[in-house]
Amino acid sequence: MMLALIENAFLSLAGSAIPASTVVVLAATGVLLNERVGVMNLGQEGLIGIGAVYSVIAVSSWSVGSPWIAMLVGMIAAAVAGLVFALFVVVFKASQVLVGLALALGGIGLSNQLGTNRNGTPIQVQFQEVNPGGKFDDNDFFEAFLFHEPPVYLAYIVIPAFLWFLLFRTRHGMNMRAVGENPAAADAVGVRVTWSRLGYTVLGAALAGAGGAYMVLSFTPTWSPDIARGRGWVALAVVIFAGWRPFRAVAGALLYGGMISLGVTAQARGWDLPSLEARDLAFFLSMLPFLVTLIAILIPAGAAKIGRRVRSTAAPAALATPYSREDR
Amino acid sequence: MTAYRVERRLEANPRHAALARIYGAIIAMVVAGLLLLLTGRNAFQIFWEALDAIFGSQRGIEGVLLRAIPILMTALAVALSLRMKVWNIGSDGQFLMGAFAAVGIGIHMSGPGWLILIVMAVAATAAGALWMLVPALARAYWDVNEIITTLLLNFVAVQLVVWASLSFWRDTENAVIQSTKPVPYTLAGLPGTNSLTIALLVPLIIAAVLWWIFRSTTTGYEIDTIGGNPRAASFAGIRVRFRILSVMLTTGGIAGLGGMLQLSAPGAQALGPGFSAQFGLSGFIVAALAGAAFGGVLVGGMFIASMFFAGLVLQTKGLSVYIIFGIYGIILTGVALGEVAARYRLVRQDILATERAAA
Numbered sequence: 001m002m003l004a005l006i007e008n009a010f011l012s013l014a015g016s017a018i019p020a021s022t023v024v025v026l027a028a029t030g031v032l033l034n035e036r037v038g039v040m041n042l043g044q045e046g047l048i049g050i051g052a053v054y055s056v057i058a059v060s061s062w063s064v065g066s067p068w069i070a071m072l073v074g075m076i077a078a079a080v081a082g083l084v085f086a087l088f089v090v091v092f093k094a095s096q097v098l099v100g101l102a103l104a105l106g107g108i109g110l111s112n113q114l115g116t117n118r119n120g121t122p123i124q125v126q127f128q129e130v131n132p133g134g135k136f137d138d139n140d141f142f143e144a145f146l147f148h149e150p151p152v153y154l155a156y157i158v159i160p161a162f163l164w165f166l167l168f169r170t171r172h173g174m175n176m177r178a179v180g181e182n183p184a185a186a187d188a189v190g191v192r193v194t195w196s197r198l199g200y201t202v203l204g205a206a207l208a209g210a211g212g213a214y215m216v217l218s219f220t221p222t223w224s225p226d227i228a229r230g231r232g233w234v235a236l237a238v239v240i241f242a243g244w245r246p247f248r249a250v251a252g253a254l255l256y257g258g259m260i261s262l263g264v265t266a267q268a269r270g271w272d273l274p275s276l277e278a279r280d281l282a283f284f285l286s287m288l289p290f291l292v293t294l295i296a297i298l299i300p301a302g303a304a305k306i307g308r309r310v311r312s313t314a315a316p317a318a319l320a321t322p323y324s325r326e327d328r
Numbered sequence: 329m330t331a332y333r334v335e336r337r338l339e340a341n342p343r344h345a346a347l348a349r350i351y352g353a354i355i356a357m358v359v360a361g362l363l364l365l366l367t368g369r370n371a372f373q374i375f376w377e378a379l380d381a382i383f384g385s386q387r388g389i390e391g392v393l394l395r396a397i398p399i400l401m402t403a404l405a406v407a408l409s410l411r412m413k414v415w416n417i418g419s420d421g422q423f424l425m426g427a428f429a430a431v432g433i434g435i436h437m438s439g440p441g442w443l444i445l446i447v448m449a450v451a452a453t454a455a456g457a458l459w460m461l462v463p464a465l466a467r468a469y470w471d472v473n474e475i476i477t478t479l480l481l482n483f484v485a486v487q488l489v490v491w492a493s494l495s496f497w498r499d500t501e502n503a504v505i506q507s508t509k510p511v512p513y514t515l516a517g518l519p520g521t522n523s524l525t526i527a528l529l530v531p532l533i534i535a536a537v538l539w540w541i542f543r544s545t546t547t548g549y550e551i552d553t554i555g556g557n558p559r560a561a562s563f564a565g566i567r568v569r570f571r572i573l574s575v576m577l578t579t580g581g582i583a584g585l586g587g588m589l590q591l592s593a594p595g596a597q598a599l600g601p602g603f604s605a606q607f608g609l610s611g612f613i614v615a616a617l618a619g620a621a622f623g624g625v626l627v628g629g630m631f632i633a634s635m636f637f638a639g640l641v642l643q644t645k646g647l648s649v650y651i652i653f654g655i656y657g658i659i660l661t662g663v664a665l666g667e668v669a670a671r672y673r674l675v676r677q678d679i680l681a682t683e684r685a686a687a
Binding site: 094098104236 | 494
């Protein structure tokens, strides 16, 4: 009886945590891609907003009928913003922190402004959940893990797997990591540092845009101001927790999503603790995702400090440092 | 035909850098104005209306100064950490926690007003510093990047304030209002003004003290050395970790005190979900604009506070608050590019040749 209850709770948590963290997973893989080549883009919050609002515009103003194309529009919009960011920080070598924050602000402002007349309107074009067939229907376990929209599987399995293979199993990936660790050395052996940083910054931005697109085309599915609500910052945090490794980033994002869905589940089921009013519990649970993310960041550094051997959890050595040949 | 070329300077002179940042900000404002024009808004009219709103009346000037207090406090906090190349992006959270602590004291303690206000100020400073404790320890001893940790705590602080104002400290007598009970004590008014209190003096005093510390004391020198090169600082015998910890806690305390000052202005007095109108963000931009020079923070703070106030006034005339966010972003980019530009100089080719020959 008790076991069944726990299993039930776990499955319903997993079932809602997976979609809740998809945005963070997508943005975090983008951040990972940026940071592996040494570019720190703090503008994730803005990129998610831009990706989301342009997907909404694609559907509602340009009457795009396919969620994939709407998502592509959002990704392209975010990529353009990422290109502007990359131009400033990679080519002009401006401070990545300042321009990144500017992108966060500008992106939030731009997307909220563009979305002003679209608040709360339901989005008609949505991703459909995959349905693997009738025989899984009654099974809670399969329901929790199988019945999601296609972008979820891309975000959790396909993209991280590809990223892992690219980074750790190909020569090109080794060059990428070299650009993030020691751009001067990479440059000396003929790796094109500037192009690599430009390209992957834009690609990373597009992934954050895909996260925003997923929000409005599937998760919410409607536009509301400040759509990212901190998910962009969580994505940046998750990558630190992950020690810049793709599948650990997925795990970190799930941790966040688990906390979010804990709040949702608690409210839906009216969980009540004797000493706390349900309302107070809800308030507490709404700060938990950010608290847990904060603690998660501290884990790798803390573990390394108390002598646990953790495989390379350090940031890429040249992270957030512009590279110019003249400085060598 | 004289050819020019861009040459890199070995070191950017601080005066050049400051000028370049200001030029960057001015160009950014022009770009923002052009964008407003392109989107069919009359930028000139907005500009004149803003100037009129600010300088047209004593109310306007006082309105700017009133907003300048929280912005200056968070800006000073950010600027102090920037001297050490530490980014405190969590000043908004520390500000809120300061206000949170101040409300807690103010609505639960009774006694002579001046005493309660002092206790509130001390508690707010402590709360702001405490909110910085985990990021500071993590940065100082575990080398955990402080940008993300301080920022995440902003979200926690916002939620905590919402919780307090809708639940445990909620004003139940006015159940419609979603805020805490009001604190009955307010700071003394500034003579000759209608809405300002002595709170205005606090950022000025703190700026002066910080300026003096960095001009004349070993502490200030050590902090600047750490900002320049932490490894060299540690070889020189400076206790780098301890300094990082103490400076970060101090910045948290300053921002926290800002929360108390904001709370004890007549009319504010209660804490609700909209208590901090992103003051930490404005403060960050001020500090970046000023390049962490404390005199510059005062000037930049007035500039951003004017913009903030003008934005509030113009909001009633259909300019959305989102546009202000966008303009902030453009200004920040302008400042960052100005910093880069200061590292280069434009020289005429023939002069360069003579310089080279002389060297």
